[in-house]
Amino acid sequence: MNPPGLDLDALGAWLADAVPGAGSALTAELIAGGKSNLTFVVSDGASTWIVRRPPLGHVLATAHDMGREYRVMSALQPTAVPVPRTYAFCADKDVVGAEFYVMERCAGVPYRRAAELAALGEERTRAISTTLVDTLAVLHAVDPAAVGLGDFGRPEGFLGRQVARWRKQLEASYTRDLPAADELHRRLGASVPAESAVGIVHGDYRLDNLLVDGADRATAVLDWEMATLGDPLTDLALMLTYHRLGGAVGEAVADASEAPGFLSEDEIVARYAAGSDRDLSGFGWYLGLAAYKLAAILEGIHFRYLAGQTVGPGFDRIGDVIHPLLDAGLTALKEN
Template identity: 65%
Template sequence: MSEQLPGLDLAALTPWFAEHVDEVGDGLTAELIAGGKSNLTYRLRAGEREWILRRPPVGRLLATAHDMGREYRMMSALGQTAVPVPHMYGYCDDADVLGAPFYVMEAVTGTPYRRADELRPLGPERTRAISERLVDTLAAVHAVDPAQVGLADFGRAEGFLGRQVDRWRSQFDAAHTRDLPDMIALHSALAQRVPADGPAGIVHGDYRLDNVLFDADDQPAAVIDWELSTLGDSLTDVALMSVYDRMGKLAPGAVSDVAAAPGYLDEHEMLARYAAGSDRDLSDFGFYVGLACFKLAGIVEGIHYRYVNGQTVGEGFASVGDMVNPLLGAGLTALAQA
């Protein structure tokens, strides 16, 4: 077996793995996959075979974040649709095994593009196609009828946007390490602008380019990282995708800058392509951008909280909190311009 990894005890995992996934004797090894700043993701190996294991971060968790059961159930349900997701092997909610719930899924071969430098060698044509397929895949997710795949009770769509505003304020409060005046201002502005309920649909909750694996033919092989998925207003995904593409300008060097790659769709092109493949109303998109900035700032503040309290695993956390105030400011600007 491989060296002990934080959050993963292979000796404790192996009996469960043999019962629910495959009998591998004492040949199971693991490595922590770099890049994640939220749930921990490990690549398991036994000979030529590979699997992926996901579990929450070690230490104190924030409210409803890091729900392994929800992530597992969503991908299991979408496995019967046109949305590309990994095959799910098994879910464990017995804390005696690894100290937290976890699941094991297929190791899909594909590339999660995180940097413009990874896209530039592909050329503008391939980069444009990848960004178009990113948008088309999101439209396909939103076209799924939750009831038809057994997800009618997966979330409460009524009042979703108002609850999101309150939820992310609660996450800020739970991760308090410093005063953030713009957080209070943005929360107040959003609370006063909540639109009426729109059509209910699946919400990925963290949709961006590196949460879609692309195969060698530049086709989406799998949409991953469904830990924040629910039912609600799917336009929140579109806005979050747009804000992720702005983040390279908000905090250069600290976030993904894929939108800077030649050929990558700009925000106007992305919204136009999504609108062409969806019947959702984008007329109040400024609110959704403001909410996306608030949510993303809340996620980042949670990571910053864990870093400050010594609860993170891996590198790259020291400056992550620097993104919070630029995101809050961008949210206030989006609301003012809407």
């Protein structure tokens, strides 16, 4: 039986030709928890892979670029950044209805809930949260040009374009008035700071996009769909915004940072600063942008939920998350 968004006969015929040794008779399972690109575990009975494709239905043209996600992971293979091995990319939308790619299935756990970490104890939770921060600093230390990503984005004016881009994304998913979003957008646009040194920006960095093994080491950074070149401090701010929000909105947003032993916000910033030479003054603006970006992403998911186009559980409360998130963004700007 075909899972939503994946024609196994068509995929099997393509896979057998694209990946040496792969069979054409496939089984597949949608990985639960994905609220953006669809991620499947695919097997021919002998080998197992991960297949990624965009979500069904309403998709902003540049928001789910499989080619970019595949390219950045491929480029990072020889670096210290842990990424899955990439096998093949398909630009032919006729195969499964959208572009997709195939990558290694890496061992490790994407911790999401505080209860999962609490079961490990405070010492391991602290180690895992430290790994999260250190891995981000390692990514941001990579020279894009040295790994063939010098043309991966347009870093000049990156922050200003981010403000405009997420406004466009929000408008593309319009279902209701959000006056706090309008005000946050106005304030962000009026106070864009000078940018830190150019680096590779993951775009959605958080603990449940990081696989961690039993020794609390990072085995893979996942979900590179929004990766680009720009100001890496946006990654740190988005991660902290997820943490600020997670404990207040139930299961709609991961709450792993609430677990005993998890590094505090101040400890995270200090740990990152120790492993980076970036200037973190004026960081409140980045937190405001992160809140606005996350609100736009979640509003897009809410749009698809209302249209009956989401796959899997956990979407019914997404719309309620937007309001406290926007308020947090306005508060962050005052902290700047």
